[in-house]
Amino acid sequence: MLLLSHSSSATTTRGLAAAPPACSRRARLLLPRARAADTTGVGADRAAEALLQSGLRPESLPRHVAVVMDGNSRWARARGLTPADGHKAGGRNLERIVGLSRAWGIRALTAFVCSRENLSRPMAEVDYMMGLSEWLIGDNIDKLSRQGIRLQVIGDTTKMPGSLRSAAVQADEATRHNSQLHLMLAICYSGRWDMVQACRELAREAQANQLSPDDIDESLVAGKLATSAAGEFSCPDLVIRTSGELRLSNFLLWQSAYSEFFFTDKMWPDFGEAEYLEALRSFQGRDRRFGQSRLL
Amino acid sequence: MPSIRGNVRVAFEFSLPSVCGNVRVAFEFTLGPLRLQEAFVASEASVFMNQPPPHMSRPSIIIKLILGLLWTITHLAISFLNLWSHLIYSLECYLISSGLLRKYQNLHLGRLKCLAIVVDSKEAKSTVKVKQLLCWLSSMGVKYVCLYDIEGVLKRSFEPAVNVSRDRTAGEHFGIGANIKDLHRSQREMVIDCLSGSDGKEGIAKAASLLCSTYFNGDTHGDGKRKPAFTEADMASALKAVGCGGPEPDLLLMYGPARCHLGFPAWRLRYTEITYMGPLKSMKYGAIVKALYNFSKKHQNYVLQIRYTN
Numbered sequence: 001m002l003l004l005s006h007s008s009s010a011t012t013t014r015g016l017a018a019a020p021p022a023c024s025r026r027a028r029l030l031l032p033r034a035r036a037a038d039t040t041g042v043g044a045d046r047a048a049e050a051l052l053q054s055g056l057r058p059e060s061l062p063r064h065v066a067v068v069m070d071g072n073s074r075w076a077r078a079r080g081l082t083p084a085d086g087h088k089a090g091g092r093n094l095e096r097i098v099g100l101s102r103a104w105g106i107r108a109l110t111a112f113v114c115s116r117e118n119l120s121r122p123m124a125e126v127d128y129m130m131g132l133s134e135w136l137i138g139d140n141i142d143k144l145s146r147q148g149i150r151l152q153v154i155g156d157t158t159k160m161p162g163s164l165r166s167a168a169v170q171a172d173e174a175t176r177h178n179s180q181l182h183l184m185l186a187i188c189y190s191g192r193w194d195m196v197q198a199c200r201e202l203a204r205e206a207q208a209n210q211l212s213p214d215d216i217d218e219s220l221v222a223g224k225l226a227t228s229a230a231g232e233f234s235c236p237d238l239v240i241r242t243s244g245e246l247r248l249s250n251f252l253l254w255q256s257a258y259s260e261f262f263f264t265d266k267m268w269p270d271f272g273e274a275e276y277l278e279a280l281r282s283f284q285g286r287d288r289r290f291g292q293s294r295l296l
Numbered sequence: 297m298p299s300i301r302g303n304v305r306v307a308f309e310f311s312l313p314s315v316c317g318n319v320r321v322a323f324e325f326t327l328g329p330l331r332l333q334e335a336f337v338a339s340e341a342s343v344f345m346n347q348p349p350p351h352m353s354r355p356s357i358i359i360k361l362i363l364g365l366l367w368t369i370t371h372l373a374i375s376f377l378n379l380w381s382h383l384i385y386s387l388e389c390y391l392i393s394s395g396l397l398r399k400y401q402n403l404h405l406g407r408l409k410c411l412a413i414v415v416d417s418k419e420a421k422s423t424v425k426v427k428q429l430l431c432w433l434s435s436m437g438v439k440y441v442c443l444y445d446i447e448g449v450l451k452r453s454f455e456p457a458v459n460v461s462r463d464r465t466a467g468e469h470f471g472i473g474a475n476i477k478d479l480h481r482s483q484r485e486m487v488i489d490c491l492s493g494s495d496g497k498e499g500i501a502k503a504a505s506l507l508c509s510t511y512f513n514g515d516t517h518g519d520g521k522r523k524p525a526f527t528e529a530d531m532a533s534a535l536k537a538v539g540c541g542g543p544e545p546d547l548l549l550m551y552g553p554a555r556c557h558l559g560f561p562a563w564r565l566r567y568t569e570i571t572y573m574g575p576l577k578s579m580k581y582g583a584i585v586k587a588l589y590n591f592s593k594k595h596q597n598y599v600l601q602i603r604y605t606n
Binding site: 191192193195196198199200202203204206207213214216217218220221222246247248249250253254256257258259260261262263286 | 496497498500501503504505506507508509511512523524525526527528530531553554555556557558559560562563565566567568569570571572
């Protein structure tokens with residue numbers, strides 16, 4: 001997707017390992033079991049089995065995963081393809097990751113498709129990107145509905161073409177009551193824009209005498225952010241960024257306060273099931289305190 | 297005793313810490329067709345029993361021994377790899393510290409206008425370690441450091457001292473005897489800004505309240521139809537007005553058990569490079585040099601007017 005592609009030539013610094021948890025070992029004999037009724041497709045069943053085989057504990061998976069899908073252009077360039085081919089491959093991979101997230105019981109997935117800063121790129125590329133997003137949304141509404149996935153587009157709608165806005169509204173209405181997975185596509189989005197628009201919403205409520213400016217606190221601001229529709233899953237537990245870049249690039253700045261970061265050198269089209277599992281394993285191995293001191 | 301016919305899958309898994317994160321090893325294989333005289337439930341039952349039940353058949357005992365041997369070998373191999381990678385890492389940090397790796401000798405920190413250090417609040421109580429870290433950063437030529445922990449431990453520990461010593465060299469005040477040979481030679485003035493959770497989300501809420509108050513008061517004589525049109529510039533000004541302004545760090549180093557920024561002022565994190573450094577108690581001079589070196593080699597392409605090239 002149209003993320004801020006960079007020409008970094010430095011090796012990626014991943015930092016050191018966190019305080020290591022105690023080494024654990026388990027041995028299990030797994031009895032043969034009947035496969036679950038294939039209501040969601042063979043792929044989903046196989047994905048769920050892959051999760052179990054990888055040793056991940058389903059109860060400790062992140063509930064909300066955010067992905068910065070970077071590296072499509074570089075991926076294409078490395079293969080002698082056009083950036084458009086890279087974005088197409090990125091779109092297909094996003095579909096794959098959405099399927100895996102749903103199969104693994106992740107409740108919310110936010111994908112950074114396009115930032116407001118990306119709109120400064122050449123018009124042809126921006127138009128292509130918007131068209132691809134529109135096609136991605138429109139082409140998948142039925143499939144998402146069948147799978148119980150709610151699709152929501154977050155971002156500055158004033159910067160989107162009318163057709164993309166319409167597709168986003170249509171998708172939101174068609175999938176509003178789905179609850180298996182809340183998929184948020186961040187298009188023309190920026191973290192700062194999100195905080196400012198939350199502030200504007202609060203000002204409108206103050207104007208309508210629904211609240212006083214003195215009442216504004218963290219929770220009120222959080223309640224007006226673009227991801228607030230995800231309710232208890234509005235803040236990501238895990239933020240994944242591909243292509244070796246080590247920054248947020250104005251993505252979910254407020255919401256990522258307690259998010260685990262996972263940076264990988266893989267380009268987004270190459271970020272598959274194995275890489276996703278690695279990110280989830282990394283998440284499960286961390287000691288997360290959410291800013292609190294441990295009582296033990 | 298129930299018996300099992302058919303294929304049985306045996307899986308082993310364990311996790312080991314490493315410098316690159318936890319290493320999880322899992323292997324499994326299928327036994328079968330096999331008829332077992334006893335059933336193992338699919339839970340955490342250990343297969344390493346001291347005394348096999350008398351009714352177990354010889355093949356299953358042999359299989360258990362083989363499994364145990366394989367597990368031990370794999371465990372040893374992974375432990376060795378983990379130890380090896382830790383040794384390599386420690387060696388690299390030592391070589392960097394001693395100046396033997398030439399490429400790290402001259403850090404070009406012209407682009408590093410502001411460095412942020414996020415520390416887990418529990419680890420921030422180790423003021424000796426934090427002081428040592430500041431000494432090192434000062435010796436490397438870092439000019440501006442934002443120290444952050446969510447509970448304000450660093451603010452309480454360092455802010456009074458920072459206010460007193462602003463006109464003095466940071467190395468002189470925070471010198472704690474760090475055994476860096478060029479520390480006394482390269483003491484430079486370093487600005488230290490101590491931040492806490494009140495400067496993060498709370499600060500943004502205060503700025504939002506200020507903006508709304510300004511808008512609300514300005515519209516009292518109107519008919520309420522003027523739409524609030526706050527911009528990012530307005531928010532930045534409001535943050536400054538409530539005392540939560542400040543530069544955007546170019547690089548942020550995270551110390552603690554988790555790889556997260558723990559609520560560092562969100563408004564200032566747009567394009568900040570983020571590097572996780574591990575626990576503060578294990579900090580190494582060489583690791584910091586490496587992080588600063590890698591930052592100096594980074595190229596960011598995030599300006600609004602992007603010169604896009606294919």
